[in-house]
Every structure is written in C-alpha cells, then in structure tokens.
Amino acid sequence: MSQPQTQHVKFDISWSAIIKVLSVIFAIYFLSRISDVLILLFVVLIMVTALSPMVDSIVAKFKIRRWIAVTIIFGALALILTLTMWLIVPLIFGQLIDFLNLPQVKTAIGSSDSNSIIDEVQFIYAKVPGLPTDSTSFIAFFSTVFGGIASALTIIVLSLYLLLEEDGIRKFILSIMPIQHRVSVVNTFHKISLKLGAWLRGQLSLGLIIGILDLLILTILGVPYALTLAMFGAITELIPYVGPFLGYAAALFVALTQDSNWGFSKLVVVIAVSIGYLLIQQAEGHFIVPKVMQKSVGLSPVIVIVAILIGAKLFGLLGVVLSIPVAAALSVIISEWPTIIAAYHSSRNEIDKVIEE
Secondary structure, eight states, rough: OOOOOOOOOOOOOOHHHHHHHHHHHHHHHHHHHHHHHHHHHHHHHHHHHHHHHHHHHHHHHOOOOOOHHHHHHHHHHHHHHHHHIIIHHHHHHHHHHHHHHHHHHHHOOOOOOOOHHHHHHHHHHHHHHTSSSSHHHHHHHHHHHHHHHHHHHHHHHHHHHHHHHHHHHHHHHHHSSSSGGGGHHHHHHHHHHHHHHHHHHHHHHHHHHHHHHHHHHHHHHTTTHHHHHHHHHHHHSSSSTTTHHHHHHHHHHHHSSOTTTTTHHHHHHHHHHHHHHHHHHIIIIIIIIHHHHHHOOEEEEEEHHHHHHHHHHHHHHHHHHHHHHHHHHHHHHHHHHHHHHHHHHHHHHHHHHHHHH
C-alpha cells in the first residue's frame, strides 16, 4: 500500500513586502493618533470652501483687495456672533433656568434650587448616567469645553490664512503632493470642495429658515420659551433625519406642560404645534431642502443613515454632524478612483522610462 505524498508549500516573503505591510500598519496607527487634528482640518476645509465663493464675489463686484473682502466677511460674522451673545444668549439662559425649575422637570430629574446656569449645568451633568460625578471629572468636563473653544479659534485662524490667499487650499494641496500626482488630486479635491462648501452653506441657511419658522409658530401660539425652542430647532436641524423630530419633541413637551401666553387651551396649542411642525417638515422636504441644498450632496438615504450611524459610533455628536460631508467626499473619491489610478499608472510608467534611460 503506497504512502500518501506530503506536499510542502513554501512562502517566500521579501523584505520589501514586510516593510510595506509594516508601513501600512504604522500609517493606520499614526492616523488614528491624529484623528482629532484630521477632523479639525476637515472642518477648516468645509469653512474655507463655503466662504471662498463669497470672498471671490465681493472682490469681483467691488474691485477691492482680497484681505479687505475677508475682513468684511469675518467682521460681519463677528458682529452677528456678538449681537447673538449680547441679545439672545441671556434670554435663552434665562428661559433655560426657568424651564429647568418647572415642577414637571424637577419631578423628572430632581431639583437643583439654583438661579445660576453653571449650577444648573453641573446638576444636569450629575444626572447623566455613565458620567463620573466627582469634582475632578466635572472640572475635566469644563476643560474639554475650553479645549473646544481653543479648537474653534484654531479653525478660525487657519481658515483666515487660507482665505487670504487666492485658491489657498489648492495651493496648499499642490505644495504637499508629489509632482506626478498633483493634477488628478487637485481635480478630485476641487469636486470635493464644491460639495462640501455647498453643504455647509445649505445647512446654515436651512437652520436659519427652520429656526425663524419655528419662532413664528411658537410666538403666534404663545408657547413659552419660544426663542429657546426655535434656537434648539435650528441647531438640531444640522442632524439629518433625527434633528427635526428632536425639535418637535421639545416644543411638544413645553406645549403639554405649560399654559399659552395668549390664553389658548393646551389641547389647541398641542394640536396647532403638531400641525405647524408637520407643515414645516413637509415644506422642508419638498421645497426648502431641494431649493437650498440643490441636491449638492447627492447621496441615497441608505448611505446617509449608515454614515450617520458610523459617525455617531466613532465620534459621537460631532460624527453625526460631519458624517454627511465625509460620505459626500468619499463618494467623490470613489467616482474619481479610475481617473486617479490611471493618472498614477501613467506617472509610474513615465518614471520607469526615465529610470531605464
């Protein structure tokens, strides 16, 4: 009886292959370590691509220097922010303190018996499950908040520098990319920037429109804390799909628990608020979003939902907000991938010819 033959399989792994694998692992590790910086740069990219058309329009229309146009835009943004902080924020804080001191809210989360917004924030922080409640952790929480302020200032400064120079981002990409890949990368990046800029301008316009419409409905019905609820609705509008329902849920809760300032019955107010928010959502879906966004992102609802879930899992609320522009950027890269690969192979063939010569 013959013995079965044993086959030996020999793997020949070169040092270059090992180095490539290790390089990929190191690159993934390095990118994971600087993920915060990459997110910050991505936000800068969105801001610059959103503001660049405005700067170019002012320069072309009024025949002024670019730094003057940038100063006008940032000055207008600073003025709006200052007026908001001076006129609206104190009202919102006052309404928020009154809201947290409502009997229904105290029954749900307890009572802090405080007139200070800082004490209220600390009290609510202590009520959130899973968060440490010792004083050191609370100080760390505020350190994170101030770190976010520092990141915001960094974003503003970087955006300012890139806007001051015409085609600043394009020149930045050209300066860091290898010569043989510049054309294909810049063309792809230009398409990405168009989508991101349109997305940001559309989202800000959409939030402003929804906030104004919410304020009109709530004011007409005499719903208390109308300004706070409208601001909340405008902010949550940045969260796709879920945001409008969060704004409606907050307004419905106040309508159910508080009397109207104009003496309407709670039933009338609740029905009117529900109808009003439903009409706003219908108008948003059929008229406002197509008109404002102009289908700039162009993603299917399934991809949008998956992107939101992944963003929430990786980076929390910030990931939810940035998930759509990231998905839009990836969609552009995927659609342009054959062109990028063709350009890469073309450049590699040219380099090989030079080496052979």
